[in-house]
Amino acid sequence: ADVEAAKRAAAKTAVANHYPKDARWVGIGSGTTIVYVVEAIKALGVDTSATRYVPTGYQSRQLIVTAGLTAVEFDAVPAGTVLDVAFDGADEVDDELNCIKGGGACLFQEKLVAMQAKEFICVADSRKLQSRLLSSWKYIPIEVAPIAAFRVLRKLKELGAIDPVVRQNMDAKEGPLKTDQGFFLVDAPFPPMLTKSDVQAGKVSGKDSVWEVNELSEKIKSIAGVLDVGIFSGLTGPQATAAGGVGGQRPV
Numbered sequence: 001a002d003v004e005a006a007k008r009a010a011a012k013t014a015v016a017n018h019y020p021k022d023a024r025w026v027g028i029g030s031g032t033t034i035v036y037v038v039e040a041i042k043a044l045g046v047d048t049s050a051t052r053y054v055p056t057g058y059q060s061r062q063l064i065v066t067a068g069l070t071a072v073e074f075d076a077v078p079a080g081t082v083l084d085v086a087f088d089g090a091d092e093v094d095d096e097l098n099c100i101k102g103g104g105a106c107l108f109q110e111k112l113v114a115m116q117a118k119e120f121i122c123v124a125d126s127r128k129l130q131s132r133l134l135s136s137w138k139y140i141p142i143e144v145a146p147i148a149a150f151r152v153l154r155k156l157k158e159l160g161a162i163d164p165v166v167r168q169n170m171d172a173k174e175g176p177l178k179t180d181q182g183f184f185l186v187d188a189p190f191p192p193m194l195t196k197s198d199v200q201a202g203k204v205s206g207k208d209s210v211w212e213v214n215e216l217s218e219k220i221k222s223i224a225g226v227l228d229v230g231i232f233s234g235l236t237g238p239q240a241t242a243a244g245g246v247g248g249q250r251p252v
């Protein structure tokens with residue numbers, strides 16, 4: 001119960017501090033913490049009739065609609081529209097606000113929406129905060145084209161992944177889980193990743209399969225067949241610099 005209370009408290013703080021009262025476009029993430037974000041938005045009591053909420057997957061869209069808010073799919077958002085803000089959860093957050101995301105299999109649309117927002121607000125209770133990513137959460141979720149999955153597994157092992165697997169459905173006889181894009185998810189365990197300040201302090205990225213966050217993210221992203229990687233770091237959304245900070249990310 002205290003975990004749920006912590007999620008609710010983080011969500012209330014995030015909305016109180018970062019939901020613009022005149023918001024017109026708001027990104028809504030996936031998972032369980034985001035449920036409390038929508039609850040907190042409703043509790044603000046502001047007029048949301050002119051506000052459009054952009055989901056990051058089926059569960060996110062159902063959450064918006066069930067809350068009586070107006071959902072507009074990412075591909076229906078008018079070209080060039082910059083979202084006022086995007087809220088989402090994370091599986092783990094490090095000292096430099098890098099995030100592991102994808103535990104809920106929605107990482108691709110979550111990244112699309114986050115990148116389209118002035119400010120990306122990561123809502124995470126204290127369990128998620130670690131000095132380095134993969135300290136507590138053990139793997140990087142990666143969305144891959146089904147036909148390329150086994151080749152991607154081999155390439156990930158070359159980068160030092162430890163027994164990466166294709167994520168199966170809960171009922172394994174149904175085979176691999178399919179994302180909203182019809183892709184597979186590969187879950188790739190790696191040793192804890194270095195932060196930029198670790199590297200500045202002289203720690204060597206890539207040695208013994210210990211990578212700096214951005215470097216590993218880019219290497220994985222460059223493997224043919226990878227659609228996207230569940231590492232959110234240094235998001236440079238359209239107006240992120242205007243929001244100040246790296247990608248405007250704020251853990252709360």
Ligand code: DER
Nearest residue numbers: 031032033089101102103104
């Ligand atoms: O899949 C994701 O990235 C989700 O945001 C996520 O895993 C966070 O979920 P939680 O709020 O239920 O912990």
